Amino acid sequence: MIRVLLVEDDEATGEALSTLLRGEGFEVDGASTGRDGLRRFQDDGADLILLDWMLPEISGLDVCRTVRQESNVPIIMVTGKDSEIDKVVALEVGADDYVVKPYSSRELIARMRAVVRGRRNAGPPPSRVLESGPVRMDLEQRQVTVSGEEVPLPLREYELLGHLLRHAGRVTTKRQIADGLWGVHNKGVGRSIDVHIRRLRMKIEPDPKRPRHLLTVRGVGYKFQS
Structure with a gap:
């Protein structure tokens, strides 16, 4: 049943x-x-x-x-x-x-x-781990590690990073991020996403001023590159 x-x-x-x-x-x-x-x-x-x-x-x-x-x-x-x-x-x-x-x-x-x-009929459930480059996100434990070191993230940054990891290698627009994660889109939310991206870079990039993983695609949005 x-x-x-x-x-x-x-x-x-x-x-x-x-x-x-x-x-x-x-x-x-x-x-x-x-x-x-x-x-x-x-x-x-x-x-x-x-x-x-x-x-x-x-x-x-x-x-x-x-x-x-x-x-x-x-x-x-x-x-x-x-x-x-x-x-x-x-x-x-x-x-x-x-x-x-x-x-x-x-x-x-x-x-x-x-x-x-x-x-x-779809077979085993998908992995509860998102991983790309040095970043690993355990969805069950709600734990993020970078090169094996745990990195605590507030909820908004955690959700944003998870969204980008799910779409690793693909460009995601701010509208897609805002609608997909929070169900809203306005200029304020767009600026908030920029702030969260900067904070994430401080936590996962070896050199936040020259990011290798959280990349800006000018005029389009962001993508996570392994």
Whole structure:
């Protein structure tokens, strides 16, 4: 039996969807806030997460991002946000699929079974370690080392470095960084990214003024080069 964690703050919607899923043979656990959904997953796990975007306490996007750092569990965003950029952002932070309300019950069930089947057939989960050049990031321990020496990082710098390591060798724009990590993009965020990059260089580059790994691609963005 597939165990589903349903994170939905609208009580009527949650009850109706839970009834539908149980009728289709799923086991359902529910949560009505992002914080509770994250706690329930960390305590009890699940085979699949159905996740609303607009949640109290912690947004569905932040729940998705946090879960994806810890687990390969399939995640489907089920939300009324239907713009293309919303879908792109959700998929970039780790969602496997995106279903817009109102939805067809048959389509939702089919998508749920498809992502679970695909994940089970995908082989072993990806490594929980990101590594390029002298930098190694252990996602389970939330530990970063440079040439074997541990380097403590605040959350924003840790998230930014992880994003760049996941895309090592490829250029990432500031917009992609801001949207993918924090779900916002404005001039202030762009300047904040520049500051985080400078601080990261101080911690991982042998010579921060002549970086070898955290490179600026002028007029485009940044990339991590091993």
